[in-house]
Each structure stands twice: as structure tokens, then as C-alpha cells.
Amino acid sequence: MNADPSQSAETEAPVPPAETQTSVEPIEAGAPVEAAATEMPATPIEPEAPVTAHPNDIPPNPIEAEAPVAPHPAAIPQQPMEAEQPERFVDATSSTATFSVLTQWLKKRRWFLLMVVLPTMLAALYYGLIAADVYISESRFVIKSPDQKRSQTSTLANLVQTTGLSGGHEQTSEVLTYVQSRDALKALTEKIDLRDKFSSPQADALSRFPRPFSDGSFESLFKYYGKRVDARIDQENGTATIKVEAFTPQDAYIINRELLGLSENLVNQLNMRSQSKGIVEAQKQVELATQRARSARVALAQYRNAQALIDPAKQAGGVLAIADTMIAQRSALQAQLDTMQRLTPGNPSIPALRSRINAISAQIASQDNRVVGNGGGIASKLGGYENLLVEQEFATESLNAANSALVQARAEAQRQQFYLERVVNPNMPDTPLLPKRMLSILIVFAAALCLYFIAWMFMIGILEHAPED
Numbered sequence: 001m002n003a004d005p006s007q008s009a010e011t012e013a014p015v016p017p018a019e020t021q022t023s024v025e026p027i028e029a030g031a032p033v034e035a036a037a038t039e040m041p042a043t044p045i046e047p048e049a050p051v052t053a054h055p056n057d058i059p060p061n062p063i064e065a066e067a068p069v070a071p072h073p074a075a076i077p078q079q080p081m082e083a084e085q086p087e088r089f090v091d092a093t094s095s096t097a098t099f100s101v102l103t104q105w106l107k108k109r110r111w112f113l114l115m116v117v118l119p120t121m122l123a124a125l126y127y128g129l130i131a132a133d134v135y136i137s138e139s140r141f142v143i144k145s146p147d148q149k150r151s152q153t154s155t156l157a158n159l160v161q162t163t164g165l166s167g168g169h170e171q172t173s174e175v176l177t178y179v180q181s182r183d184a185l186k187a188l189t190e191k192i193d194l195r196d197k198f199s200s201p202q203a204d205a206l207s208r209f210p211r212p213f214s215d216g217s218f219e220s221l222f223k224y225y226g227k228r229v230d231a232r233i234d235q236e237n238g239t240a241t242i243k244v245e246a247f248t249p250q251d252a253y254i255i256n257r258e259l260l261g262l263s264e265n266l267v268n269q270l271n272m273r274s275q276s277k278g279i280v281e282a283q284k285q286v287e288l289a290t291q292r293a294r295s296a297r298v299a300l301a302q303y304r305n306a307q308a309l310i311d312p313a314k315q316a317g318g319v320l321a322i323a324d325t326m327i328a329q330r331s332a333l334q335a336q337l338d339t340m341q342r343l344t345p346g347n348p349s350i351p352a353l354r355s356r357i358n359a360i361s362a363q364i365a366s367q368d369n370r371v372v373g374n375g376g377g378i379a380s381k382l383g384g385y386e387n388l389l390v391e392q393e394f395a396t397e398s399l400n401a402a403n404s405a406l407v408q409a410r411a412e413a414q415r416q417q418f419y420l421e422r423v424v425n426p427n428m429p430d431t432p433l434l435p436k437r438m439l440s441i442l443i444v445f446a447a448a449l450c451l452y453f454i455a456w457m458f459m460i461g462i463l464e465h466a467p468e469d
Contacts, residue, residue, distance in 0.1 A: 115452040116445070123444035132204045133432035137252035139260050140239045140424035143171045143267060145417065171270055171418050172233060172240050175263045179231040179242060184262055185222055191258050198224060200247040208247070229259070239423050249429045256426035267420045275413035282406035289402040293395035300388040309378070312385045316371050316378040323367035330360040 106113070178184050188194055195216070198209035206212065214220045230243040242259055246252035304310055337353045372379050 111455075112452060115455065116448045119448045120441065120445045123441045126206070127435055127437040127440050130204050130206070131435050131437065132202055132207055132247055134207070134245050134247060134434035135249045135252045135429040135431075136433045137244045137246070137249075137256040137426050137429055138424065139242050139256050139422070139426040140234075141242075141260065141263070141420055141422050142239050143175065144419050144421055145171075171267065174270065175266055175420070176231040176233065176240055178266050179259055179263060180226060180229065182218075182222055184259065185218075185225050187262055188255070188258055189221075192254060194225070194255070195221065197246060197248075197251040197255065198228065200251065203247040229255070231259075244426075245434065253426055253428045260422070260426060264420045267418055271417045275417075278409040278413055279406070282402065282409040286399070286402040286406050289395065289399035293392065293399045296388065296392035296395040300385075300392050303385060303388050307381045307385070309381055309385065312378050312382040316382065319367050319371050319378065323364050323371075326360050326364045326367070330357055330364065333357045333360065 185194070195209065198221075200208065209224045210216045210220055211224065214223075228245045231240070233240050242256060242263075244252050244256040244259065246255060309315060333353060334357055337350065337357060340347045340350050340353065370378060
């Protein structure tokens with residue numbers, strides 16, 4: 001009878017330590033599932049407790065061993081309860097550890113995420129889902145002028161004239177400058193509703209007019225127009241190109257067509273301007289030359305009336321001719337007088353002959369005084385007359401040259417006109433060419449990455465040169 005209580009005490013004594021160990025070990029281990037699994041079989045070890053030096057108690061031991069297994073249902077739910085508690089604790093602890101690790105990883109790479117990943121994601125979101133399709137209409141033209149080319153190699157070649165078309169590069173530059181000017185935008189808005197086409201419902205909020213943080217003024221429209229219309233010269237083939245971007249194919253075609261029409265009108269205006277400018281300038285020169293010639297003629301006429309001379313040079317020549325004739329006559333009479341005095345000194349015609357010689361000598365002196373007199377001689381008046389005569393001749397030549405230039409300017413105006421010849425008419429685009437979504441995303445990523453590395457190197461430099469204090 002005493003052996004039974006001792007055996008029961010011995011069998012019951014190990015039970016509490018097993019329970020305490022199973023209950024304490026999860027708390028000390030934290031969350032090791034394997035430790036709990038190895039300690040769970042500790043409860044079935046209870047049948048080994050009867051293995052003591054009591055051979056008489058062998059039959060009762062199986063009965064006592066079966067008692068805690070089958071008749072005690074409370075022991076069965078305790079084991080799963082003790083097993084479930086560590087699993088829940090392990091899941092909570094692992095999730096907390098994962099969250100902390102993720103937080104540390106994000107904190108460590110926060111600048112890379114803000115400067116590179118975030119802009120790239122925003123660019124991918126915008127260009128992938130929000131950005132509207134943009135259609136491009138293109139047209140090409142050249143400006144030519146008829147130019148007569150003459151070969152200067154030989155006389156026979158000069159007889160052959162070839163007429164060709166030379167490019168008006170200056171006029172092309174003027175036309176392209178006009179296409180991108182405010183005047184072209186104003187003329188374009190008078191023909192079509194450009195604001196409505198740039199504010200198409202097919203466009204997204206960032207692409208349509210007016211853009212964010214801008215108003216609907218003419219200056220804002222001009223800035224937006226400059227980004228949607230491109231006009232330049234292709235240096236490879238020498239053609240001028242006009243590209244128009246719009247959100248529908250019809251709008252792009254209409255805007256390009258109207259711009260090409262405005263360019264043709266400008267070329268015609270340049271032709272008219274060059275014609276009128278050349279002709280007006282030539283006419284102005286003709287008027288100036290005519291006024292100068294008229295003034296010279298009036299001055300010459302006034303001088304003639306004042307000096308009572310028509311042509312001093314001719315008149316002086318006539319006087320000198322008369323004087324020469326009279327000198328010849330006087331010489332003949334003087335020779336006759338000398339002969340009569342030598343042969344017949346008493347000839348009664350000698351006095352008359354002398355009187356005639358004296359009269360001729362007086363006439364010669366009078367004629368000489370008309371030509372070379374001090375105050376009233378022709379020679380003293382000849383200088384002023386010649387100055388007026390030269391002025392008249394020069395004015396006349398200038399008038400003739402001005403008239404010739406006027407005729408030539410009119411001929412040049414009719415011959416050297418410029419023409420806008422369409423090489424490629426405005427097309428109706430069928431597929432959008434912009435935006436280049438993947439390329440734009442890559443550009444944003446590359447730019448953000450470069451900025452990140454620049455900032456990183458800058459910060460590294462600052463930290464390296466910072467004092468240790």
C-alpha cells in the first residue's frame with residue numbers, strides 16, 4: 001500500500017517540470033519553432049517513469065500509463081494550444097523584422113528613389129497613359145528667280161543665252177523668318193481658329209493650349225505657336241521645310257496649308273516691293289538729274305543775257321578771224337605802199353593808201369580789244385561761261401544716265417521676279433509621330449540619373465573636405 005503512493009508521487013512529480021519547461025522555453029527562445037517541436041514529445045515519456053526497481057508494480061504501470069493518455073482529454077487540447085502560441089508569435093516577429101529591414105533599405109536609398117525612380121515613374125505614367133498623340137504635317141518648297149546667264153569665254157558663246165532659275169536664298173530666309181513671326185500668327189488667326197485647334201479635346205492637359213501656369217494671351221499663343229511650328233532650311237538639298245504639329249491630322253494639314261499660302265503671298269509682296277523700290281529709286285534719280293540740268297540751263301541763259309553773249313568761244317573765234325583777215329589786208333596794202341614809195345615817190349595815191357592802212361590798223365586794234373579787253377573783253381567772260389557750260393553738260397549726262405537706269409530698272413523688275421515652287425505639298429498624316437514614349441522615358445531616366453550622380457559626387461566632396469569636428 002505504501003508503494004502505490006510513492007509510485008504515484010514519482011509519476012506525478014515529473015509532470016509539473018515538463019509543463020513549466022514547455023511553457024517557459026518559447027518565451028526564452030523567442031520564436032524557434034524547432035525547439036517547441038522537440039519538446040512536444042516530452043509528455044508521452046510518462047510511461048517510462050514506472051521503470052523502477054519494483055517488479056510487483058509492473059501490471060499496474062500500463063494501467064496508470066493509459067490513464068493520462070486516454071481518460072484525460074484535457075491533456076490533448078493543451079498540446080496544440082502550446083504549439084499554436086509560438087507559431088503566431090513567430091509570424092508577428094518575422095513580419096516586424098521584415099518591415100524594419102524594408103524601412104532601413106528605403107531610408108538608405110531615399111535620395112535615389114526621390115531623384116531617379118520617382119521622376120522615371122512619373123514620366124512612364126505620363127508618356128504611357130496620359131500624353132496625347134501628336135500628328136506632324138510637312139511641306140517643302142524652294143524660291144527661284146529667272147536669271148539670264150551669258151558665257152564670257154568667246155564671241156560666239158556670247159550669242160548663245162541660256163535662261164535658268166537661280167535660287168533666292170535671301171528670300172527663302174525672309175519667308176522662313178516670316179513663318180515664325182507674330183505677323184504670320186496674326187494673319188493665320190484671321191483665316192482659321194488657331195486657338196481652337198491648339199485646344200483640341202484630344203490633347204492632354206499638359207499639351208493643349210493654354211498650358212498650365214499660362215494665360216490665353218497673344219504672347220502665350222505666340223510662344224506655344226513657336227513650339228508647334230518649325231520652319232528651317234535643309235542644308236543638304238537646299239529646300240525650305242515647314243513642319244506643323246497638331247493633335248488631329250486635319251488640323252495639322254490645314255495649318256500647314258495656310259502657312260504655305262501665306263508664304264506665297266509674301267513672295268509676291270517681295271516681288272512687288274523690289275519692283276516698286278527699284279523703279280521708284282530710278283525715278284527719283286531721274287528727277288534729281290532733271291532738276292540739276294534745268295538749273296544749269298537757266299543759269300547759262302541768265303549769264304548770256306547778262307553778258308550779251310551767246311557763245312563767247314565762238315564769238316571770240318569770229319572776232320579773231322576778222323582781225324586776221326584785216327591784218328592780211330593791211331599787210332598787202334603796206335607792201336603796195338612801200339613799193340609805190342620806192343618806185344614813184346610822187347604818186348598821188350600814196351596818201352590814200354596810207355589812210356586806208358591806218359583805218360585797217362584801227363579796226364584790227366578794235367577787234368583785239370573786244371577779245372582781250374581788260375573789263376569787257378570776251379576772254380574775261382569766257383571762264384564763267386565755260387563753268388556754266390560744263391555744269392550743263394554734266395547735268396545733261398546725268399539725266400541721260402538716270403533715264404537709262406530707269407529703263408533698266410523696269411526691265412529688271414519684269415525679268416527678275418521670284419517664284420515659290422512647291423516641292424512637297426502639305427500632307428495629311430495618318431499615324432502620330434509624337435511623342436516618342438519610350439525614348440522620352442529613357443531620357444528622363446538618364447537625366448535624373450546624371451543629376452543624382454552629380455549631387456552624390458558633390459556631397460562626397462563636401463564630406464571629404466569637411467572638418468572632423
